[in-house]
Amino acid sequence: MDPIVPKNFIQQQIVEDLAAGKNDMRVHTRFPPEPNGYLHIGHAKSICLNFGTASLFGGITNLRFDDTNPTKEETEYVDSIMEDVRWLGFDWEDRLYYASDYFDKLYDFAVDLINRGKAYVDFQSQEVISEQRGTPTRPGAESPYRNTTPKENLLIFEDMKTGKYNEGACVLRAKIDMSSPNMHLRDPLMYRILKQPHHRTGDKWCIYPMYDYAHGQSDYWEGITHSICTLEFEVHRPLYDWFVEELKDSDYRPRQIEFSRLNITSMVMSKRKLLQLVKEGYVKDWDDPRMPTICGLRRRGYTPESIRNFADMVGITKVDGVTDVALLEYCIREDLNKKAQRLMCVTDPLKIVITNYPEELVEEVDAINNPEDESMGRRKVPFSRVIYIEREDFMEEPASKFFRLAPGREVRLRYAYFIKCNEVIKDEDGNIVELHCTYDPDTKGGNAPDGRKVKATLHWVASSGAIACEVRLYDRLFTDPDPDGHKDKDFLEFLNPDSLKVLDKCFIEPSVKGAAPLSNFQFERLGYFNVDPDTTVEKPVFNRTVSLKDNSKK
RNA sequence: UGCCCGAUAGUAUAAUGGUAGUACAUCAGACUCUGACUCUGAGUGUCUAGGUUCGAAUCCUGGUCGGGUAACCA
Numbered sequence: 001m002d003p004i005v006p007k008n009f010i011q012q013q014i015v016e017d018l019a020a021g022k023n024d025m026r027v028h029t030r031f032p033p034e035p036n037g038y039l040h041i042g043h044a045k046s047i048c049l050n051f052g053t054a055s056l057f058g059g060i061t062n063l064r065f066d067d068t069n070p071t072k073e074e075t076e077y078v079d080s081i082m083e084d085v086r087w088l089g090f091d092w093e094d095r096l097y098y099a100s101d102y103f104d105k106l107y108d109f110a111v112d113l114i115n116r117g118k119a120y121v122d123f124q125s126q127e128v129i130s131e132q133r134g135t136p137t138r139p140g141a142e143s144p145y146r147n148t149t150p151k152e153n154l155l156i157f158e159d160m161k162t163g164k165y166n167e168g169a170c171v172l173r174a175k176i177d178m179s180s181p182n183m184h185l186r187d188p189l190m191y192r193i194l195k196q197p198h199h200r201t202g203d204k205w206c207i208y209p210m211y212d213y214a215h216g217q218s219d220y221w222e223g224i225t226h227s228i229c230t231l232e233f234e235v236h237r238p239l240y241d242w243f244v245e246e247l248k249d250s251d252y253r254p255r256q257i258e259f260s261r262l263n264i265t266s267m268v269m270s271k272r273k274l275l276q277l278v279k280e281g282y283v284k285d286w287d288d289p290r291m292p293t294i295c296g297l298r299r300r301g302y303t304p305e306s307i308r309n310f311a312d313m314v315g316i317t318k319v320d321g322v323t324d325v326a327l328l329e330y331c332i333r334e335d336l337n338k339k340a341q342r343l344m345c346v347t348d349p350l351k352i353v354i355t356n357y358p359e360e361l362v363e364e365v366d367a368i369n370n371p372e373d374e375s376m377g378r379r380k381v382p383f384s385r386v387i388y389i390e391r392e393d394f395m396e397e398p399a400s401k402f403f404r405l406a407p408g409r410e411v412r413l414r415y416a417y418f419i420k421c422n423e424v425i426k427d428e429d430g431n432i433v434e435l436h437c438t439y440d441p442d443t444k445g446g447n448a449p450d451g452r453k454v455k456a457t458l459h460w461v462a463s464s465g466a467i468a469c470e471v472r473l474y475d476r477l478f479t480d481p482d483p484d485g486h487k488d489k490d491f492l493e494f495l496n497p498d499s500l501k502v503l504d505k506c507f508i509e510p511s512v513k514g515a516a517p518l519s520n521f522q523f524e525r526l527g528y529f530n531v532d533p534d535t536t537v538e539k540p541v542f543n544r545t546v547s548l549k550d551n552s553k554k
Numbered sequence: 555u556g557c558c559c560g561a562u563a564g565u566a567u568a569a570u571g572g573u574a575g576u577a578c579a580u581c582a583g584a585c586u587c588u589g590a591c592u593c594u595g596a597g598u599g600u601c602u603a604g605g606u607u608c609g610a611a612u613c614c615u616g617g618u619c620g621g622g623u624a625a626c627c628a
Contacts, residue, residue, distance in 0.1 A: 012570080034627085034628050036628080069627060072627075129626085134624080135555080135556080135624065136555065138555095182558080183556090183624040189625090191626090208626095211627070211628050215628085232623075234558060235559090236623090238558095258559085314566065314567080315566065315567045317560090318560060319561070319566090319621095321567090322566085323565070324578065324579065327565080327578050329578095330579090331578095333591095337591060337592095368587095454587090456589080457586090457587045525588050
């Protein structure tokens with residue numbers, strides 16, 4: 001095998017660990033979500049990082065639910081998380097774990113620490129403990145319970161476990177250093193009492209381990225070699241290492257490595273805010289196509305490949321940055337451009353009557369499904385006397401750089417005929433209601449035998465067979481590049497009022513019939529659209545996935 | 555205010571003491587049965603002041619700016 005050239009600092013670290021012969025040369029990572037909400041694009045970065053990095057080194061990755069706080073966690077979230085990770089294309093095989101699997105072992109280890117005088121039960125109130133912890137500049141004070149004997153602690157801890165004490169009555173703390181400059185080392189909490197049923201262990205426990213106590217031990221028991229987490233856990237690392245040192249029974253050590261979480265311009269990523277958007281009805285649900293959730297992106301038309309590619313392109317560093325949403329949009333455009341079937345759809349129809357075309361005749365013209373992929377085949381599209389084009393493809397008084405249809409001008413209807421506009425029909429208010437055109441029967445297929453050229457080609461839908469439908473255009477949810485970054489303003493002030501536009505007079509060619517739910521199409525020149533799962537063929541609804549470049553300066 | 559972390563084009567990243575590259579974005583041009591897609595080209599960058607060195611984005615020191623951290627959340 002070729003030597004691996006590290007692409008980021010984490011891979012670099014792994015290369016060094018491997019070169020030093022650490023942990024029997026294993027690479028084993030884990031993705032450890034708390035099942036308290038839906039996964040979003042930020043989690044996707046972490047999923048790709050954990051699974052991708054391990055796989056690069058021939059290692060494996062666990063899925064582990066970090067479910068140590070029963071007040072926030074639900075089975076519904078567990079299910080959605082598994083679905084989303086699978087959809088992204090990753091497989092944890094038989095390595096599905098829960099932090100709650102380790103409640104017994106964690107308890108035993110706590111007893112061990114108590115026995116060795118390294119943990120104690122504290123009966124002080126939360127306020128007192130907090131006050132005693134000191135400040136960053138002032139050392140903390142030791143708790144009066146700090147020197148309770150192991151023997152006593154053992155009995156008390158047992159009572160804690162069996163429910164003798166009420167919530168908040170006492171906690172188990174690690175005995176480390178109340179004057180450490182790192183606040184996390186000032187006798188951190190290991191257990192608290194929560195008389196709440198747990199989504200997996202039910203009423204078995206009323207004491208639950210804290211993150212810092214549970215996470216490193218879970219890593220250790222699973223044989224994790226590289227425990228990748230986000231930057232805010234950087235100052236927790238000494239504590240992570242402290243617990244692992246106390247637990248160790250061999251040379252093996254998991255290593256915590258931190259990277260910066262994903263931020264994207266004009267998106268909000270915090271679970272609290274996403275929940276607010278759903279709860280207060282700014283979006284329809286967690287899977288609203290405007291949401292940054294995995295399920296939202298899926299409905300929007302994002303493919304797993306495009307998201308994985310995006311995760312690869314944003315890179316891994318410790319820099320707090322904001323990635324331009326344009327990169328994400330580029331990734332899906334690039335992927336769909338290769339895969340999406342082309343279809344003609346008119347979103348703002350202008351009626352055209354081809355006056356020299358026979359009344360009852362319906363011809364079929366031959367269209368290419370994907371110009372970049374012959375294997376996607378061809379289709380027949382009906383053509384008739386009455387057709388629709390985009391209203392913006394006609395100008396009664398064409399601007400200088402406008403090449404499309406205008407009075408007296410000839411253009412091509414894609415795959416069909418050249419047509420020439422002869423007459424503009426208006427209502428009493430002067431609004432254009434239809435155009436009368438003539439077609440050249442010799443140009444069938446789109447080319448003139450005499451070799452004359454036209455400057456523009458238009459997409460169109462024939463009234464015969466056309467499916468009248470509604471098209472929903474989903475745009476960015478926020479107008480500001482950084483809706484979170486304004487200290488004095490709420491992020492809701494930057495909601496984009498035009499993030500959802502409903503176009504209800506659209507026509508689409510009949511070829512869309514039978515399309516699978518959530519299949520992507522490219523509408524000629526209009527962009528990429530995704531068939532919504534809850535639509536019927538008779539009335540399809542599309543999610544616009546990405547906008548094309550701004551053509552307004554035409 | 556202590557401790558920890560970070561700083562390379564507009565944005566995100568690479569270069570691990572030896573020519574500062576790449577992608578997105580932007581602009582210009584070419585092509586085209588859509589002005590899309592594609593292709594070609596262009597501009598712009600090492601936070602700052604010192605030091606070490608033949609040579610510093612890289613190593614050292616000071617400064618500046620930004621982020622994290624003082625939950626019985628994770």
